[in-house]
Amino acid sequence: MSKKLKVLVTGATGNTGSLLVPALLRENVDVRIFVRDAAKAKPLEDLGAEVVTGDLNKTETILPAVKNVDKIYLLTWNGETQLQQAENVLNAAKEDGGNPHIIRHSMWGPDNSRIIKQGYKIEEMIKSSGLPWTILKPTFYMQNTMMAAQTISSDGMIYWDMKDGKLGMIDVRDIADSAFSVITGEGHEGKSYILTGPVAISFNDIAKTFSRVLDKEVKYVNVPGEASLQAMIGMGVPEWIAKGYVELSEGFSENFANSTTKNIEILTGHPARSFEQFSNDFAQVFSSKEVVVS
8 A cells, every 4th residue: 555645835825736735635535734823724624724823934834844854845925034944944844854855836037036035046056055956936816916916806907116027927727736846746856847827928918817707807907016115015025025025026128037937837738827727717706896816
């Protein structure tokens, strides 16, 4: 009888993890999740996930989570300690004495952003760790547009600092599907996969798609980076992260991500979801008068 696969997922209650964990459980994978807030993890615990609470900034709290796992899906936050968080997980895994396969949820973006610079340093650290690894590099999420849901719903307007840059933006559901395939499949060690949607589009294209799907006129208005920065800070985004997002937009607006790959289809067997599909599937979010974005 073959041994049951045991997987640790960090960032389990976020956009990707909340889709990935249930999929793994349905596949009869033994899933352990590492979270800061046990209450927020309760729905995943009810599905059968083992919950370990701790802090990625504190190595000693990570040790119980990495014990005896076969694979680690490593997702950190975008803040200034993300490099330290990843190093803490790697150190804990080595201290445990195992040889877990690290599947890093990384990023693909312009390295003028402090967020991307740290992300790329993490990739190099993982590659030199001596542990087996696979790196998933998704670009800008379609779900990020939900931050504009309120103004789309109320005024038919999207305010963003992306100029007319085109991006091969990706649906988070495709990231989760790809992660599932890597975790449950074989032959991915030592490989990096850039993950994109099927076509590169601009925010003007996004506005046109919403206009069709919502049957109302939606317009895109470019805003200066400084105005975007102050708006994010006003919404409670830490300044370091907000500056990193503005830097990302600067690079994306210059067409850094004006390209696509076939890696979603290669990994999952299905084509990457289009923005048209995304906007149809979540049309209610952009139509509601009371928008709540998690």
